[in-house]
Amino acid sequence: MKTYALVLAAGKGTRMKTEVPKCAYPILRKPIIEYIVEKFERSGYIDEVVVVVGYKKEVFEELLDGRVVFCEQLEQKGTADAVNAARPYLENKEGVTFIVPGDMPLMTTKLTNKIIQAHKDMGNDLTLVTSILDNPKGYGRIVRNKFGVVQKIVEDKDSNEYQKQIHEVNSGVYVVNNDILFQALDRVQTNNVKGEYYLTDIVELLNQEKKIGVFTIRDSWQAMGVNDLYQVSQAEKYLRDIINKDHMMNGVNIVNSETVTLGHDVIIEPSAKILPNTTITGNSVIKANTIIGPNTEIHNSVIHEYTEVKHSLIYDSVVMEHTTIGPFAHLRNHAIIGPNNRIGNFVEVKNSSTGADTKASHLSYIGDATVGSRVNFGCGSITVNFDGVNKHRTNIGDDVFIGCNVNMVAPLNISDNVFIAAGSTVTKDIPKGSLTIARSKQIDKEDYYSHYIKLKPKNPKTE
Numbered sequence: 001m002k003t004y005a006l007v008l009a010a011g012k013g014t015r016m017k018t019e020v021p022k023c024a025y026p027i028l029r030k031p032i033i034e035y036i037v038e039k040f041e042r043s044g045y046i047d048e049v050v051v052v053v054g055y056k057k058e059v060f061e062e063l064l065d066g067r068v069v070f071c072e073q074l075e076q077k078g079t080a081d082a083v084n085a086a087r088p089y090l091e092n093k094e095g096v097t098f099i100v101p102g103d104m105p106l107m108t109t110k111l112t113n114k115i116i117q118a119h120k121d122m123g124n125d126l127t128l129v130t131s132i133l134d135n136p137k138g139y140g141r142i143v144r145n146k147f148g149v150v151q152k153i154v155e156d157k158d159s160n161e162y163q164k165q166i167h168e169v170n171s172g173v174y175v176v177n178n179d180i181l182f183q184a185l186d187r188v189q190t191n192n193v194k195g196e197y198y199l200t201d202i203v204e205l206l207n208q209e210k211k212i213g214v215f216t217i218r219d220s221w222q223a224m225g226v227n228d229l230y231q232v233s234q235a236e237k238y239l240r241d242i243i244n245k246d247h248m249m250n251g252v253n254i255v256n257s258e259t260v261t262l263g264h265d266v267i268i269e270p271s272a273k274i275l276p277n278t279t280i281t282g283n284s285v286i287k288a289n290t291i292i293g294p295n296t297e298i299h300n301s302v303i304h305e306y307t308e309v310k311h312s313l314i315y316d317s318v319v320m321e322h323t324t325i326g327p328f329a330h331l332r333n334h335a336i337i338g339p340n341n342r343i344g345n346f347v348e349v350k351n352s353s354t355g356a357d358t359k360a361s362h363l364s365y366i367g368d369a370t371v372g373s374r375v376n377f378g379c380g381s382i383t384v385n386f387d388g389v390n391k392h393r394t395n396i397g398d399d400v401f402i403g404c405n406v407n408m409v410a411p412l413n414i415s416d417n418v419f420i421a422a423g424s425t426v427t428k429d430i431p432k433g434s435l436t437i438a439r440s441k442q443i444d445k446e447d448y449y450s451h452y453i454k455l456k457p458k459n460p461k462t463e
Contacts, residue, residue, distance in 0.1 A: 002047040002095035003116055004178075005040045008082045009033055009102030010054030010073040015228040021056045022226070023102035024063060027235050028263045029281040029299065031063055032226060035105035035264065041067070042109050045116045046098065052085045078196030079172075080188045083181070091182050096120075099174040099199070106238055107173070107222045115215050119175040125210035126180070128153075128203060129173035131220035139169035140200050142214075150212055152204035157193045168216070170200060171223035180210060239264065247274075260293075275310075287321075296326070304339075317349075338373065352383075355398065368410065369394040378404035378422060385410045397432070 013022020023033045033051070040046040049068040053060045054076055061070060073085040083099060090097060098116060100107070119127040128150060130142050140153045141163045153170045154163050176184075184202040192198060206212060217223050221238050224231070243264060244257045251270030254260050260274050263281035268274070272286050275293030282300035286292060291308045298314045304321040311327035317335040319325060325337070329347045336353040337343060344361035352366045355373030360366060365382040368391050381402045383394040392410035396402075400414055403422030408414070415432035424438035 002093065003045055004090060004093065004095060004097045005046045005049045006083065006086055006090070006097050006099045007033065007036055007049065007051045007068075007102045008079060008099070009060060010052050010057075010082055010085070011076055011102075012055040013103070013227065016232075017229070021059055024056075024059045025226070025232065027105060027226070027232060028239055028261060030264055032105045033060065033102050034063065036100060036102060036107075037064060037068060039107065039109045039112060043112055045113050047095075050086050050089060051102070052082050054082075078190075078194070079199035080185055080197035080201065083199055084185050084197070087182055087185075090178060093178055096175055096177050097181060099176065101172040101225055103226045104172065104223065105226065106224055106235060111217065111222055115173070116175060118215050119213065122213045123211060124175070124213035125177050126202070126206055127175040127213045127215055129171045129175075129215050129217060129223070130168050131171050131217045131223045132167050133169050133220055134167070136164075136167050136169045141166040142168040142170060144168075149207075150203060150214055151207055153200035155192065155198065155200065171217065172225065173223065174199070174202075176202075180206065236261075255293075301331075347377075368392065369396060371396045372398035372400065372416070374398055375400045375402070377402050378406065380405040381408070382406075383408045383410060383412075 009023035011022060016022050016025060018025065024031045037049055040049045050071060051060060051064060051068045052071050052073050054073040057072060069089055071086045071089055073082050096119065115127065115129055133139065138156050140155045141159055143151050143154055143163060143166065145151050184205050187205050188197050188201045190197055203212060224235060226232055226235050240261055243262045244254055244260060247262060247268050248254055248257065252268045253273040255274065256276040259276045261279040265282065266280050266284045268286040269288040271288045273291045275291065277295045278293035280286065280292065280298045284298050284300060285302045287303060287305045289306050290303050292298065292303065293310060295311045296309050300316045301314045302318045303309060304319060306321050307319050307323045309325040312325050312329040314331045316333060317331040319337045320339040322339055323337055323341040325343045328345050329343045331337065331349045333351040335349040335351065337349065338354045338356045338358060340357045341354055342359040342361055343349060346362060347360045347364045350367040352369040352371065354371040357373055358371055358375040360377035363380050364377045367383050368385040369383045370393065375396055381404065384407050385391050385394065394408050394410045394412045396414045397416035399416055400418045402420045403424065405423050406420050407425040409425065409427045412426065413429040415430060417433045418430050419435045420426060421437040421439065424436060426436060426438050430436050
């Protein structure tokens with residue numbers, strides 16, 4: 001019997017006050033819906049994932065292309081209507097469907113699997129997932145009879161004063177057998193304050209006919225929905241705590257962990273040290289015996305063993321072993337820094353690679369360049385890669401010494417064992433073993449100062 005996951009992601013999310021669809025809004029630089037879909041992909045219990053889209057559906061189609069089945073809700077007329085949008089795909093499929101809101105990123109794979117297994121073990125037709133909240137305001141209340149049997153769910157706006165005192169609430173998650181799901185949806189009416197088709201109504205419609213079970217989540221934060229930017233920050237806090245704890249238990253030394261943000265997919269090897277105010281996101285990999293931070297941001301990058309990165313930004317790049325980055329360095333656009341390098345103060349490397357033992361200690365720009373081993377960039381030396389229309393590459397060989405304030409105007413090839421004098425602007429290829437001096441001859445006009453003072457016009461305002 002197959003198990004389908006149905007993710008409801010058609011709404012705009014007006015309370016977010018952003019043009020990004022709510023379910024695509026990033027948490028720790030990763031869209032909310034990515035957390036949900038990845039959870040199902042790793043589950044082992046889910047055979048197919050179906051996503052109901054509506055507002056800006058193209059955003060989700062780009063994010064999840066080839067990974068899920070899309071169904072479209074043409075008008076947002078309530079949660080039951082959203083589920084009904086999947087009818088053309090699911091109605092004739094045997095099995096069960098796990099229904100989850102697309103704004104619920106915190107539920108773990110382990111919990112998801114427990115819910116599905118409980119539904120099957122208990123022989124339920126419908127399993128309702130609930131949680132207990134100290135402050136249930138805004139949530140649908142679970143109404144039970146005197147024997148504790150669930151009778152119905154009443155939305156907060158439709159509840160009376162007695163029902164508002166109930167602390168058991170609907171999480172919005174259901175597991176339901178496909179053979180009864182769409183039959184129940186056909187009976188849902190719009191007799192509520194909002195005039196919408198509520199998915200919650202299927203509980204009352206089925207409680208006399210089918211077996212309804214309840215699965216109560218112990219850690220209620222796992223059922224937290226994200227509806228506004230404050231709740232985004234709350235979700236980030238929960239994720240940060242969980243992720244950081246896992247890394248620390250695995251041998252990563254995180255200093256002041258409440259100031260450190262690590263993305264869900266980041267890999268950090270034991271014995272790495274992460275210092276305060278550091279953010280590492282995307283598919284980054286931090287190898288053993290590295291020191292990262294403080295005040296550092298790394299995204300989609302690999303940092304190899306025995307490397308130190310401090311007060312710097314690294315995006316989509318690779319840093320090899322025994323290298324020092326920073327302070328205040330910026331690596332981006334597939335920079336590849338070789339082993340035993342020194343990329344120092346206010347150095348930017350973009351779309352470039354360096355060999356072993358190369359150093360750019362301060363105030364340099366290395367853009368669109370291939371740099372060999374044992375190259376020294378003097379202070380203020382740069383590759384001039386843009387002519388106003390196109391970008392061009394600079395190729396620098398091994399054992400090259402580049403003096404201070406050298407401009408290397410691309411396209412340019414600099415061979416091995418070259419010395420470039422300080423202040424040169426190089427526009428032609430340099431052959432192997434050369435000393436290149438490309439600057440104007442110095443001219444000294446003696447006694448200029450005294451003549452300048454004599455010739456200078458008098459300023460009557462200062463006399």
